[in-house]
Amino acid sequence: MRTDQQPIRIALFAPEGRMGRVIAEAASSDPNFTIDAEHGDVLVDFSSPDGLRGSIDRAISAGIPLLVGTTGLGEGHDSLIADAAKIIPVLKAANTSLGIALLDDLVERAARILGQDDWDVEIVEAHHRMKADAPSGTALHLGSAVERGRDMDAKEELGRCGTGLARETGSIGYSAVRGGTVAGDHDVLFLGPEERLILSHRAESRSIFARGALAAARFLVGKPAGLYSMRDVIDAR
Known part of the structure; x- marks a missing residue:
């Protein structure tokens, strides 16, 4: 259980991926976040369409929000996300800038x-x-x-x-x-x-997507189950 004074723990579904590494670097330089592979407050998935079911299953099992930044998703993936959003908060973003x-x-x-x-x-x-x-x-x-x-x-x-x-x-x-x-x-x-x-x-750099992903993760903590977007993130700022 985290308190408001503790850093938000980010679990990366694909930590060795291009965006996974950039997000980890951004989190390491921001005291409000930390990377925790086992006990994340938010699961972040920038993997591939084939990996979506795995990230959804992991987030639901852990009872934590899921940020989906994967592109190239089809209608079947949208259905998976919609079903997951009935159980946990899910933010789907084609671009986290x-x-x-x-x-x-x-x-x-x-x-x-x-x-x-x-x-x-x-x-x-x-x-x-x-x-x-x-x-x-x-x-x-x-x-x-x-x-x-x-x-x-x-x-x-x-x-x-x-x-x-x-x-x-x-x-x-x-x-x-x-x-x-x-x-x-x-x-x-x-x-x-x-x-x-x-x-x-x-x-100009993938770091803008990482900063946006961290802002989205902060937004998701404590939210009820539902489907969210980056528009919700900027509206809350």
């Missing part, structure tokens, strides 16, 4: 104001050469913000190539760039008559 969480809010507001008949939406993302999924989970998450703002389900236009590709009104276009060591760039373009609005975020 606090800046991306704020961008999500701005995109939703822009989509609500800029109507689909006059304003087309394109989302462009760039990541390092080793990223295995495209479009990125963050790009799709930002697309969902557009849909919420416009109260609609939009057709996805992915990686256009060929002829006869005039865009459909109300659709969302996605473009993915891969190469080098890019930590993550995202641009949401609202393309209107004779003007453009571009909302952008640039990740």
Whole structure:
């Protein structure tokens, strides 16, 4: 049992993974957190879609909250998360950057104001050469913000190539760039008559995702069972 004066104990589901190491480093430099593989207050999973069931089972067994930062999840994984959220608090985040969480809010507001008949939406993302999924989970998450703002389900236009590709009104276009060591760039373009609005975020280091993950872990401690998002984290700040 922890007290408010004790550091929050972070258990990493994939401690040797890229994000696991970055989160461990961030926690080691913050006196409000500590890494505890056996007795965590929060379980953090940045592993792979195949590992999700294992992290859910572990969190439920321990009776602790779960932060899911894994990308590339499908509908079956969403069902697993929804079921787990009936038992424990679960925060699912395609991107744990606090800046991306704020961008999500701005995109939703822009989509609500800029109507689909006059304003087309394109989302462009760039990541390092080793990223295995495209479009990125963050790009799709930002697309969902557009849909919420416009109260609609939009057709996805992915990686256009060929002829006869005039865009459909109300659709969302996605473009993915891969190469080098890019930590993550995202641009949401609202393309209107004779003007453009571009909302952008640039990740310069994976440390921003680690800091956001720690903020999310702090948020989860003491929360009731349910499904949470990074929007909840920034709304609570």
